[in-house]
Amino acid sequence: xxxxxxxxxxxxxxxxxxxxxxxxxxxxxxxxxxxxxxxxxxxxxxxxxxxxxxxxxxxxxxxxxxxxxxxxxxxxxxxxxxxxxxxxxxxxxxxxxxxxxxxxxxxxxxxxxxxxxxxxxxxxxxxxxxxxxxxxxxxxxxxxxxxxxxxxxxxxxxxxxxxxxxxxxxxxxxxxxxxxxxxxxxxxxxxxxxxxxxxxxxxxxxxxxxxxxxxxxxxxxxxxxxxxxxxxxxxxxxxxxxxxxxxxxxxxxxxxxxxxxxxxxxxxx
Amino acid sequence: xxxxxxxxxxxxxxxxxxxxxxxxxxxxxxxxxxxxxxxxxxxxxxxxxxxxxxxxxxxxxxxxxxxxxxxxxxxxxxxxxxxxxxxxxxxxxxxxxxxxxxxxxxxxxxxxxxxxxxxxxxxxxxxxxxxxxxxxxxxxxxxxxxxxxxxxxxxxxxxxxxxxxxxxxxxxxxxxxxxxxxxxxxxxxxxxxxxxxxxxxxxxxxxxxxxxxxxxxxxxxxxxxxxxxxxxxxxxxxxxxxxxxxxxxxxxxxxxxxxxxxxxxxxxxxxxxxxxxxxxxxxxxxxxxxxxxxxxxxxxxxxxxxxxxxxxxxxxxxxxxxxxxxxxxxxxxxxxxxxxxxxxxx
Numbered sequence: 001x002x003x004x005x006x007x008x009x010x011x012x013x014x015x016x017x018x019x020x021x022x023x024x025x026x027x028x029x030x031x032x033x034x035x036x037x038x039x040x041x042x043x044x045x046x047x048x049x050x051x052x053x054x055x056x057x058x059x060x061x062x063x064x065x066x067x068x069x070x071x072x073x074x075x076x077x078x079x080x081x082x083x084x085x086x087x088x089x090x091x092x093x094x095x096x097x098x099x100x101x102x103x104x105x106x107x108x109x110x111x112x113x114x115x116x117x118x119x120x121x122x123x124x125x126x127x128x129x130x131x132x133x134x135x136x137x138x139x140x141x142x143x144x145x146x147x148x149x150x151x152x153x154x155x156x157x158x159x160x161x162x163x164x165x166x167x168x169x170x171x172x173x174x175x176x177x178x179x180x181x182x183x184x185x186x187x188x189x190x191x192x193x194x195x196x197x198x199x200x201x202x203x204x205x206x207x208x209x210x211x212x213x214x215x216x217x218x219x220x221x222x223x224x225x226x227x228x229x230x231x232x233x234x235x236x237x238x239x240x241x242x243x244x245x246x247x248x249x250x251x252x253x254x255x256x257x258x259x260x261x262x263x264x265x266x267x268x269x
Numbered sequence: 270x271x272x273x274x275x276x277x278x279x280x281x282x283x284x285x286x287x288x289x290x291x292x293x294x295x296x297x298x299x300x301x302x303x304x305x306x307x308x309x310x311x312x313x314x315x316x317x318x319x320x321x322x323x324x325x326x327x328x329x330x331x332x333x334x335x336x337x338x339x340x341x342x343x344x345x346x347x348x349x350x351x352x353x354x355x356x357x358x359x360x361x362x363x364x365x366x367x368x369x370x371x372x373x374x375x376x377x378x379x380x381x382x383x384x385x386x387x388x389x390x391x392x393x394x395x396x397x398x399x400x401x402x403x404x405x406x407x408x409x410x411x412x413x414x415x416x417x418x419x420x421x422x423x424x425x426x427x428x429x430x431x432x433x434x435x436x437x438x439x440x441x442x443x444x445x446x447x448x449x450x451x452x453x454x455x456x457x458x459x460x461x462x463x464x465x466x467x468x469x470x471x472x473x474x475x476x477x478x479x480x481x482x483x484x485x486x487x488x489x490x491x492x493x494x495x496x497x498x499x500x501x502x503x504x505x506x507x508x509x510x511x512x513x514x515x516x517x518x519x520x521x522x523x524x525x526x527x528x529x530x531x532x533x534x535x536x537x538x539x540x541x542x543x544x545x546x547x548x549x550x551x552x553x554x555x556x557x558x559x560x561x562x563x564x565x566x567x568x569x570x571x572x573x574x575x576x577x578x579x580x581x582x583x584x585x586x587x588x589x590x591x592x593x594x595x596x597x598x599x600x601x602x603x604x605x606x607x608x609x610x611x612x613x614x615x
Binding site for chain 1: 301304305478482483484485487488490491494495497498499501502503504561562613
C-alpha cells in the first residue's frame with residue numbers, strides 16, 4: 001500500500017479504559033481501500049475493544065477516527081453504518097426465522113412509494129427481494145439463489161455469506177469481520193475466504209479479526225498485531241512467518257529485532 | 270489473484286440441491302410446509318373437527334349454532350390478538366384478561382353511575398388498557414424482569430383492583446346503550462352476526478396487516494426470534510418490545526368492548542379464565558412460545574377450535590369435563606408440532 005493513498009479508515013491514538021483496566025492505550029490503525037487488514041492478538045490484547053470503537057459499539061475516551069480523511073464521531077453502530085462502516089459479528093446477527101431478503105434489509109426496509117408507503121407504511125417486498133437478489137449476484141454469491149428461503153434452513157457457510165452480503169451491500173466502504181470462519185468447516189471457510197477476496201477486488205477495505213493464523217496468512221495484505229492494549233506492529237505475510245507473528249503477539253520478540261539475532265530469553269520454554 | 274478460467278469446484282451447496290434434498294420424505298416435505306405456513310395445522314384441525322361434529326349432530330352446522338360459535342369466539346379471539354403480539358416477542362402475558370375486565374368495568378360504571386357519554390367511556394377503557402400494558406412493558410424492558418413474573422404480578426393486582434372497585438357488584442346497562450352495541454346483531458342470510466364479531470374481524474385485519482406488511486412487524490418477529498441479533502442489526506429492540514405491549518393494550522380495549530356486549534354491562538367475575546384461554550388459542554394456533562414464529566390468523570383459528578370443541582362436544586352429549594380434557598390434549602399436541610417444526614433443516 002502506497003503512503004500517498006488516503007486510508008478509507010484511520011484511527012489515531014484510541015484510548016479506552018474501563019475503570020482502572022486499560023482496554024486500549026493509544027492505538028493507531030490504518031485501513032486502505034481494496035485491502036484486507038488482519039487484526040490478531042492474544043486474549044485481552046484489545047482486539048474486541050478496538051473493533052467496538054471502530055464499529056460504534058463503544059465510544060473511545062480519546063483519539064480520532066477518520067473515514068476517507070474526514071473526521072467522524074461514532075456514537076452508535078447506526079452512526080458507523082451511516083459513514084459506511086459495517087460489522088459482521090461473530091454470532092452473525094441474523095434473524096433465523098426470516099428469509100434472506102428480509103435479513104438483508106433488516107432495520108433498513110424500503111417502503112412503497114406514494115400513500116401506501118407514507119400513510120399505511122407498506123413495505124415494498126418485491127423491490128427488496130429483487131434488490132437483494134441483485135446484490136447477491138453482484139457480490140458473486142451464487143449459492144444463494146432463493147431469497148425467499150428462511151435463513152435457518154441454510155448451512156453455516158451460507159448464513160455467514162448472508163451476513164457478509166448484508167454488510168457489504170448498499171454502498172459500504174469498510175467491512176469489519178469478527179472471526180468469520182471460527183464456526184465453519186474447511187470447505188465452508190474456503191467459501192467465505194473466497195467471498196472476502198471478491199469483496200477486496202471490489203475495493204472495500206476489510207478488517208479481519210481472526211485467531212486462525214493459516215487463514216490470516218492466506219488472505220491478509222497486512223497484519224496489525226495487538227498486544228497489551230497497544231499496537232505491537234504491522235507486518236506483511238510475505239516478509240514474516242506465522243511463528244514471527246505469534247512471537248510478536250505474545251511478546252517473545254519485538255518487531256524491530258530481526259528474528260535471527262534475537263537473544264534467547266532466560267527461563268522461557 | 271489471477272483467476273483461473275474454470276474454478277467450478279463448489280460441491281453441492283446450491284439452493285437447488287437443497288430443494289432436491291427437501292423432497293426426501295413426505296414427513297420432511299410436511300415439516301417444511303408447516304415451517305412456512307404455521308397456521309396450516311390449526312386450519313386442518315378446525316376443518317376435521319367441524320366435519321366430525323356435523324356428522325355426529327346435524328344441529329352443529331345449523332346457521333343458528335355456527336353464529337353462536339362465532340359470538341362465543343369474539344372475546345377470546347380479540348384478546349388473543351394482544352396475546353399473539355406478546356408471545357411473538359418470546360414473552361407471555363398472564364394479565365390480558367384481568368386488564369380487559371378492569372377496563373370494561375370502569376367503562377360500564379362510568380356510564381351507569383356518572384352518565385358519561387359512550388365515546389368518553391370507551392376512551393377511558395382504551396386509556397386503562399394501554400396504561401396497564403405500559404406498566405407491563407416498562408417492567409419488562411426497563412427493569413428487565415421476566416414477562417411471566419411481571420404479568421403474574423399485574424394479573425393479581427388488576428384482578429384485585431377490579432374487585433375492590435366493583436365492591437362485589439355487577440352492572441347491567443339499559444339495552445340500547447352504545448357500550449352494548451357489540452352485542453347487537455344483523456342477519457347475513459340465516460347467520461346472525463354481532464357487531465362484536467365484526468369488530469374482532471377488523472382487529473385481526475389491521476394487526477395482521479401491520480405484522481405482515483410493515484417494518485414494525487418484521488422487527489417484532491426479528492426481536493422475538495433473537496433479540497441480540499436484532500439489536501446488532503440496528504433494531505431498537507426495547508422500543509419494539511414496548512410497542513408490542515402498547516398495541517396489545519389496544520387489542521385488550523377492543524376485547525373489553527366486545528365483553529361488555531356479551532354480558533350486557535360488566536361483571537367483575539366474567540373473565541376469570543380469559544388469560545389462559547387467550548394463551549391456549551395462540552398456542553393451538555401454531556405460534557411458538559419461544560417467540561419469532563407464528564401467524565396471527567392461527568390465533569383466530571385456535572380460538573375457533575376451542576369454541577368448536579366446547580360446542581360440538583356439548584351437542585354430542587359429552588360431559589363438559591371431557592371438553593376441558595380435549596383442549597388440554599390439543600395444547601400439548603400443538604406445542605409438540607411446534608417443536609418438530611423448529612427442528613427444520615435443509
